[in-house]
Amino acid sequence: MAARFANWDDVVAFACALPDVEMASFYGTPCPKVNGKAFVSPGREAGSFHVMCPHEEKEVLLETDPDSFWQTPHYEGWPGLLVRYGSHDPGRIADVIRRAWWDRAKKAQRTAFGARP
Numbered sequence: 001m002a003a004r005f006a007n008w009d010d011v012v013a014f015a016c017a018l019p020d021v022e023m024a025s026f027y028g029t030p031c032p033k034v035n036g037k038a039f040v041s042p043g044r045e046a047g048s049f050h051v052m053c054p055h056e057e058k059e060v061l062l063e064t065d066p067d068s069f070w071q072t073p074h075y076e077g078w079p080g081l082l083v084r085y086g087s088h089d090p091g092r093i094a095d096v097i098r099r100a101w102w103d104r105a106k107k108a109q110r111t112a113f114g115a116r117p
Contacts (some may be wrong), residue, residue, distance in 0.1 A: 005093050006086050008042050011049050014094065015040050018101045020109055034109070039100035044074060048082040053099040055079055061096065068093065 003014040015021055015032035023030045025079040026038040033039070042078050043050035048070070051062065058081050061069040075081060100116040102110060110116075 003090055003094055005083070005085070005090050008049060008085075010085075011040055011097070015097060015101070016099070018098065019113060020105070032106050034101055035106055037104040039104050040097060043082050044083055045072060048084050050075070050080055051083055051096055052080045052103065053096065054103070057096075057099070065089065065092070 004010055005014070012023070012032060016023065018032075018034070021032045021034050024033045024036070024038075025031075026033065026041050029042055031038045031041045039052045040101045041050045047048050058069075058071075058079065061081060062071065065087075068084055068089060069081050070084065083093055083096070102113060102116045105113065
């Protein structure tokens, strides 16, 4: 069954199923990390979570799917954005999370995983 990303627990379950992910503190909150680097977090806004994302991709996501991806002034200029729970396109959300993991993975982990999603 595909992830629905209806809440933080769904995001954590999906993220922790990726290779070499462990839960560790990130700004005082347990978050999925690979190689000690967080790639998703609960965020600062109700109804959303935060995912790391390169600036170029962030702009595309914000422009092409503002119902799912958004930011507040707190996240402007930061390589990450907010994702609303219950997005209409959970497959796209899954790919964004996988890319965030891939971007923080070591070369050997990337090789074992395959091409960047």
